[in-house]
Amino acid sequence: MNGLRFECQPDCAKCCEMEGYVYLSERDVTRIAEYLGQRQADFESQHVYRTRHSRRLRKPGRGKQCGFLRGKQCSIHAVKPVQCRLFPFWPELVESAREWKQAGAMCPGIGKGSLIQITTAVEVADEMRTAYPDTYA
Numbered sequence: 001m002n003g004l005r006f007e008c009q010p011d012c013a014k015c016c017e018m019e020g021y022v023y024l025s026e027r028d029v030t031r032i033a034e035y036l037g038q039r040q041a042d043f044e045s046q047h048v049y050r051t052r053h054s055r056r057l058r059k060p061g062r063g064k065q066c067g068f069l070r071g072k073q074c075s076i077h078a079v080k081p082v083q084c085r086l087f088p089f090w091p092e093l094v095e096s097a098r099e100w101k102q103a104g105a106m107c108p109g110i111g112k113g114s115l116i117q118i119t120t121a122v123e124v125a126d127e128m129r130t131a132y133p134d135t136y137a
Ligand code: SF4
Pocket: 007, 008, 009, 012, 013, 014, 015, 016, 087, 088, 106, 107, 108, 109, 110
């Protein structure tokens, strides 16, 4: 691949609704708690499932994937987790034409917009490796 096209589409929240977990960097936990005006410990006990090597948002149940989705809007958009902010520029997607194409079946923004050089896309995706070192170890 020489480049990728992507432009997020209005009134779309498919990536927030797809089956999966929303992982958090340590910095995400601090920033979101601050944004919500909560003590970090309270935010964590209410919203975060923590294991030895990772942290993720708890699912709200009733088939919903994320408790911060309001209609088609992210209620913590200004401080949303790294994986949400960078999607679809995740290493596993930008480094594989097949995975990128597969993600395009879900995300209507893939394949739209101006061409982004692959080197730029890879650089953006590197932030995922920094934010989630255990996932990409
Ligand atoms: S699925 Fe794609 S187009 Fe839709 S909100 Fe997510 S990134 Fe944007």
